Amino acid sequence: MSGTFTKSMARNIFYGGTVFFFLLLLALSFDTLQQLPKRDMRQNITPQIAEGKKIWETRNCIGCHTLMGEGAYFAPELGNVIVRYGDEGVKAFIQGRPKDGIPGRRSMPQFNFTDEQLDAIVAFLKHVNSINDANWPPNDQG
Amino acid sequence: MQYKSQAVAKPYFIAAIGLFVGQILFGLILGAQYVLGDFLFPAIPFNVARMVHTNLLIVWLLFGFMGGAYFMIPEEAETELFSPKLALLMFWIFLVAGAATIVGYLAVPYATLAELTGNDLLETMGREFLEQPLPTKIGIVVVALVFLFNITMTVLKGKKTAIATVLLIGLWGLAVFFLFSFYNPVNVVLDKFFWWWTVHLWVEGVWELILGSFLAFVLIKTTGVDREVIEKWLYVIVTLTLITGLIGMGHHYFWIGTPEYWQWWGSIFSALEPIPFFAMTVFAFNMVNRRRREHPNRAAVLWALGVGVMAFLGAGVWGFLHTLAPVNYYTHGSQITAAHGHMSFYGAYAMLVMMMISYAMPILNGKAANSNKSQVVEMWAFWLMTIAMVFITLFLTAAGILQVWLQRVSDSPLPFMVVQEKIAIFYWAREISGVFFLIGLILYITSFFIGGDKKETA
Numbered sequence: 133m134s135g136t137f138t139k140s141m142a143r144n145i146f147y148g149g150t151v152f153f154f155l156l157l158l159a160l161s162f163d164t165l166q167q168l169p170k171r172d173m174r175q176n177i178t179p180q181i182a183e184g185k186k187i188w189e190t191r192n193c194i195g196c197h198t199l200m201g202e203g204a205y206f207a208p209e210l211g212n213v214i215v216r217y218g219d220e221g222v223k224a225f226i227q228g229r230p231k232d233g234i235p236g237r238r239s240m241p242q243f244n245f246t247d248e249q250l251d252a253i254v255a256f257l258k259h260v261n262s263i264n265d266a267n268w269p270p271n272d273q274g
Numbered sequence: 275m276q277y278k279s280q281a282v283a284k285p286y287f288i289a290a291i292g293l294f295v296g297q298i299l300f301g302l303i304l305g306a307q308y309v310l311g312d313f314l315f316p317a318i319p320f321n322v323a324r325m326v327h328t329n330l331l332i333v334w335l336l337f338g339f340m341g342g343a344y345f346m347i348p349e350e351a352e353t354e355l356f357s358p359k360l361a362l363l364m365f366w367i368f369l370v371a372g373a374a375t376i377v378g379y380l381a382v383p384y385a386t387l388a389e390l391t392g393n394d395l396l397e398t399m400g401r402e403f404l405e406q407p408l409p410t411k412i413g414i415v416v417v418a419l420v421f422l423f424n425i426t427m428t429v430l431k432g433k434k435t436a437i438a439t440v441l442l443i444g445l446w447g448l449a450v451f452f453l454f455s456f457y458n459p460v461n462v463v464l465d466k467f468f469w470w471w472t473v474h475l476w477v478e479g480v481w482e483l484i485l486g487s488f489l490a491f492v493l494i495k496t497t498g499v500d501r502e503v504i505e506k507w508l509y510v511i512v513t514l515t516l517i518t519g520l521i522g523m524g525h526h527y528f529w530i531g532t533p534e535y536w537q538w539w540g541s542i543f544s545a546l547e548p549i550p551f552f553a554m555t556v557f558a559f560n561m562v563n564r565r566r567r568e569h570p571n572r573a574a575v576l577w578a579l580g581v582g583v584m585a586f587l588g589a590g591v592w593g594f595l596h597t598l599a600p601v602n603y604y605t606h607g608s609q610i611t612a613a614h615g616h617m618s619f620y621g622a623y624a625m626l627v628m629m630m631i632s633y634a635m636p637i638l639n640g641k642a643a644n645s646n647k648s649q650v651v652e653m654w655a656f657w658l659m660t661i662a663m664v665f666i667t668l669f670l671t672a673a674g675i676l677q678v679w680l681q682r683v684s685d686s687p688l689p690f691m692v693v694q695e696k697i698a699i700f701y702w703a704r705e706i707s708g709v710f711f712l713i714g715l716i717l718y719i720t721s722f723f724i725g726g727d728k729k730e731t732a
Contacts, residue, residue, distance in 0.1 A: 139502055142509035143436065149513045153520045160521070160539065164467070167533045172463035182460045189400025189458075190385040190393065195321025200530045201607030202466065203402055206308070206320050208690035209607065231316070238311030238691070241319050243385075260462060266537070268529035270604060273687040 171264040184256025187249055196240070198274075200265055207238065209274030214254070214261045216272055222257065223250045275637050277348035279355035284638045285365050286341025287631045291719065293334035293372070294624070298712050300327040305705035309698050318380065325379050325405045331619065332403065333372045336414075338627030339448075339484055340364075340421055343441060345634045346491050347425045351432025356424050364417050364424075371413040375406055397458050401469055404455045411455060418449040436505035437490050440512055444483030451475045463531035474523045477619075478547065478589075482515040485585070485626050486554065489578060492633045493558065496575050497565035507557045514550035522547050525597050529606055537599035544597045548590030551622075555582035571636060571643035573652040577629035580660060584621025592617050592667065604682050609674030609697075617667040625660075628718070635722070645726020652721035658714030665707040673700035 169175070188194075193210070194203040200211045213222055226245060233239040245253070275281065303323045306313045314323075348355050355361060378387050384400070391407035393399045398408055406414070422445055429438050454471040490508040494501055524540025527533075558579050569575060592614040596605040605611070632652065636644045643649065680693045688696075 137506070139436070139506040139509065142506045142513070146509045146513040146516075150516045150520075153517045157520045157523065160524075160536075161467075164527075164532055164536075168461075168463060168467075168531070171533070172461055172531050174461050174463075177460060185460055185462060186397060189397065190388045192321045192325065192384045192400050192405060194400065194402045195324050195405070196319075198607040199462075200466070202530065203607070204321065204324055205607060205609055205612055206324070233312045233315040235312055236310065238307070238320070238694075239315065241316055263463060263531040265529045265531045266534050268603065268606065270682045271687045273681050273689055 173259060173262050173264075176259060176262065178255065180252050180255045181259045183249075184252035184254070184259075187245075187253055188256055191243055199260060200263070201268060207240070209269055210257060211260050211263075211265070212269060212272060212274055214258050216274070219254050219258070222254055226250060226253070275640065277354050279358040279361075280345050280348050280634075281638060282355065282358045282361040282365070283341040283345035283634060285362070286337050286344065287635060287638075289365070289369055290334045290337035290341060290627055291631070293330050293337065295715060295719070296376070297327055297330035297334060298708075298715055300324075300330065302705070302708050302712060305701065305708050308694075308701040309705065322379055322384070325384075326376055328403055329379070329405065330376065331624075333368075335623050335627060337368070338623075338630065339445070340368075342484075342488050342627065342630040342634070343421075343425050343445065345630070345638070346441070346488070347428050347438060348432075350435045350438040350491070351429050353428060353432035356427035356431065360420060360424050364420050367413065368417045371410055371417075375410045378407065379405075396456065398456055401455075401458065401465070403473055404469070414452065415449070418445075418452065422446060422449055435501070436508060437487050437494075440483050440490075440508055441487035444480045444487060447480030447483065448476060451480065466530045467527070467532060470523055470526045474526055475520075477623075478519045478522060479516065481623065482519065482550065483512050485581070485622055486511045486515070488626055488630050489554065489558065489581060492574060492578050492629055493561045495633065496569040496571065496578065497561045498567040498569075499561045499564055504561060507553075507561075511550050511553050511557060514546075514553055518543050518546040518549060525599075525602065528599050528602055541597065541599045545594060547597075548586065548594050551582075551586040551590035555586045558582035569643070571633060571649070573644070573649040573656070574629060574633035576653055576656055577625060577632050580656060581621065581625045581629055584617065584625055584660060584663075586621075587664075588614065588617030588619070588621035588667070592671075595671075604678050605674065608677050608681075609670050610678065611674075613667045613670035613674055616670065617663055620659075620663045628656075641726075644721070645724065648721050648724035648726060651717055651724055655714045655718035655721060658717060659711050660714075662707045662711035662714055666704050666711065669700045669704040669707060673697045673704070676700070 196204050196207040198205065198209045201209065217225060226243065227250070229240045229242045231242045300323050303314060303318065304320065304327055307320050307323065344355060344361055387407060388399050391409055393408060396408055398411060399405055426442060429442060451472050454468050457468050459465050486508050490504050493499065494504050521539055522544035524536040525544035527536035527540055559582065562575060562579060596602050596610050596614065636642060644652070676697045677693050680688050680696060681690060
């Protein structure tokens with residue numbers, strides 16, 4: 133910080149730099165929004181998938197699991213769980229959780245879902261699995 | 275205390291510390307559940323404890339930021355706060371809303387809470403860190419706006435220093451970017467894309483302005499170095515923060531359905547994000563070395579130096595470890611992320627609030643600094659908590675490396691839960707470190723109750 137570099141110069145660089153990079157972020161984001169329809173499979177979103185997302189949120193699944201790698205790290209990744217277990221496997225797993233847990237082990241709560249709700253959850257998870265997410269996770273184990 | 279109205283900061287600081295204790299207790303519950311899977315199940319499932327842990331963190335940091343601003347702004351603007359009464363009113367509203375939310379998480383199933391609080395009107399719940407019910411989210415906006423009105427009016431009627439300006443930009447940014455938490459489209463990619471506009475632009479964006487501003491304020495006060503020099507540093511640091519951190523958001527856009535060019539933008543710019551943190555460390559040490567006075571509050575100076583170092587390590591180094599796309603492909607959403615999260619939040623923000631409290635609290639109690647005895651205990655607490663956090667981070671990093679190897683890299687990848695059992699030893703070690711952190715925190719609280727020899731009262 134030599135004497136020629138004054139506080140007002142630093143301030144101007146701060147404002148100029150911030151505005152420039154914020155505009156660049158907006159431009160990149162705008163471009164992303166243009167490109168997303170090719171990747172996010174929005175054309176396939178049905179009311180059932182929307183219902184599945186709502187169940188996902190209102191049961192706070194993200195509080196233990198990850199979805200496309202985001203969430204908590206206490207329970208497995210679910211973005212590709214359909215690949216691991218299949219539709220029926222996922223439903224059977226959710227339904228089969230004991231109410232009081234498993235002694236000494238981590239267990240998912242028993243949510244008492246109806247068949248319709250289970251179908252919606254599976255539809256949502258299948259939809260997430262179909263999103264083009266640059267080939268993540270590296271393998272089926274998530 | 276130079277200005278009477280600064281006193282409103284005190285309840286904010288006390289609430290912050292109280293909620294901090296709650297956060298750590300729930301952290302210990304979570305750590306125990308990692309190794310004793312059925313601990314407290316089904317009364318407090320992991321997801322509920324984690325919500326309490328992370329939401330308490332956010333709320334106590336916000337209390338700390340608001341208290342810090344109420345303490346700092348009158349001194350910077352050289353005028354009394356616009357409305358101390360409004361500040362106290364907001365304190366109670368925020369505390370009651372925060373407490374009610376935590377009770378809600380613990381008392382009823384989350385789905386019931388969602389139903390009771392009008393999630394059907396506008397679905398915003400159930401997303402990481404933004405789990406708060408709609409009324410709480412609206413409450414946060416109201417409290418933030420009234421708070422911003424209060425301190426903005428104070429600055430407008432007084433002196434407009436660089437430190438105050440940077441703080442105001444940071445705090446207004448905090449309020450504005452929180453509004454993205456109300457946007458939850460059914461398209462999960464869009465949902466995730468804009469979720470980061472709250473989460474990333476907070477912690478790797480505008481919060482760092484608050485960090486820089488608080489740090490600059492405490493350094494001016496404790497070192498007596500010329501304001502021109504310190505404010506020039508501040509501008510340089512926050513410039514570096516935003517030119518790296520804004521596009522650095524791309525490191526969250528690698529694997530969530532967003533275009534692949536983000537792997538380049540995100541890797542390059544977020545690889546530069548450690549620079550502002552490094553500048554902060556250099557800044558803090560430089561100013562303390564060039565000090566023109568010996569401030570009696572040595573504990574506050576220790577916190578200021580600690581923030582620099584630990585923010586650089588936690589946010590800078592541990593962030594860089596897994597920020598390059600080819601690395602992140604394997605580490606994304608693993609215990610490496612958890613390791614980084616712990617040290618960066620502690621180093622950058624928890625320590626920042628404790629620095630501010632350490633500097634301000636004695637002054638709010640009518641003295642320049644606490645007694646020597648009290649400061650010694652506080653410094654012990656500093657070292658215990660900081661070293662415990664270093665160990666928590668190291669153990670989680672070790673767990674993460676093994677997890678990534680066993681689950682994602684090796685020739686025969688193992689299922690998630692099998693891997694979790696294989697790395698349990700590191701979770702035990704992390705939990706033990708957590709107990710030491712709690713002891714440090716108890717010591718920290720004890721230091722407030724250690725009186726002093728009378729000669730040090732100013």
